[in-house]
Amino acid sequence: EASETKAPTQLFIEKIEQRYSIGMVIATLAVFCVPLAFGDTLQSALLRAMTFMIVASPCAVVLSTMPPLLSAIANAGRHGVLAKSAVVMERLGQVDAVALDKTGTLTEGTxxxxxxxxxxxxxxxxxxxxxxxxxxxxxxxxxxxxxxxxxxxxxxxxxxxxxxxxxxxxxxxxxxxxxxxxxxxxxxxxxxxxxxxxxxxxxxxxxxxxxxxxxxxxxxxxxxxxxxDRLRPDARATVAALTELTGRTPVLLTGDN
Incomplete structure (x- = not known):
């Protein structure tokens, strides 16, 4: 389910990818033909056009969103984190505050x-x-x-x-x-x-x-x-890492002391 969802950035890329690809092909032809028309050598014009096409690669633009998101979802899964969707993964980059449950999350739950x-x-x-x-x-x-x-x-x-x-x-x-x-x-x-x-x-x-x-x-x-309840061995390091990432100390959600 997570791999089938599309993040806003991916939806935007899909909207412009066809126009962008056509535009880059036209621009590459212009980079090749214009210098050639003014007396440039075939090898020089072709090399310049190929360089431009590689740098402005439409494939790289199209592939710039989903593969990284899928990789992030898979990596999160290997670390025991279940991502509901690609949208969630993209929004994680904008998180500036984290709330953590206490029992069983920061503590051992016993x-x-x-x-x-x-x-x-x-x-x-x-x-x-x-x-x-x-x-x-x-x-x-x-x-x-x-x-x-x-x-x-x-x-x-x-x-x-x-x-x-x-x-x-x-x-x-x-x-x-x-x-x-x-x-x-x-x-x-x-x-x-x-x-x-x-x-x-x-x-x-x-x-x-x-x-x-x-x-x-x-x-x-x-x-x-x-x-x-005893703290988990990695609780202190986790809270410190989240504080560094977000710039704000995480909030503790608990009905206990």
Whole structure:
């Protein structure tokens, strides 16, 4: 499909190629005949005309667009980049800003729980907090939810069965675990006002490059989980190369920290 599409430059070349070719043939004949008519030698006139025809080659003009585009599409494919069309490849040369997804693009896409922080007075230790969060997140397919469940299983924790599970994109999940209403999500949505200790915990995690996940039980905060995803080894070099190419630092698209 990509090889069958035509870029704007190619469409323009196809419009003028016939007229250009005829014009170059006429011009070549003129370059040959005019000097010959004024007494130039046949060899000199022919050499001059041949040189002009080669330099102004209509074939080179006609072939100046599609072969390079096909080569670029094939080269991109060898590097794991799928080009939708020749139009896209041509427009890439005009790109001055790049937006990148984070999870699985700049990172390895396998987030892991790095911090389990129960709030003082919640009555929970690290294992009980992680088990509570893991039970509520178990039905979810979100990468961060899978990280929480994986961390709980790594510790050998038993996960209670959650009922009434509901997931809200960008907000988190809610479920009932052991008779308690559990809500897990972004501190930006769930962090209550007037709780400086909790605010400091969240800010400390985010300043360290982790994603903070707030855990509420029966409407009250009981702890915070810190989740991090490792950068791909070539992420830094890729961002630097894109910055150099476009003259602008790429934009990061993420719902996490």
């Amino acid at each position: 987030p892991r729980v790095t911090d389990v922080l129960p709030l003082p007075g919640s009555g929970l230790d690290e294992d009980r907090l992680l088990a509570l969060a893991g039970a509520a997140e178990h039905p979810s397919e979100h990468p961060l939810a899978r990280a929480v469940v994986r961390a709980a299983r790594t510790r050998g924790l038993a996960l209670a069965e959650a009922t009434g599970f509901a997931s809200s994109p960008g907000a988190g999940v809610t479920a009932t675990v052991d008779g308690h209403a559990v809500r897990i999500g972004s501190p930006a949505r769930l962090l209550p006002e007037g709780n400086p200790e909790l605010d400091i915990m969240v800010r400390s995690l985010e300043d360290g490059g982790r994603t903070a996940v707030l855990v509420l039980r029966d409407g009250a905060p009981v702890g915070v989980l810190g989740i991090a």
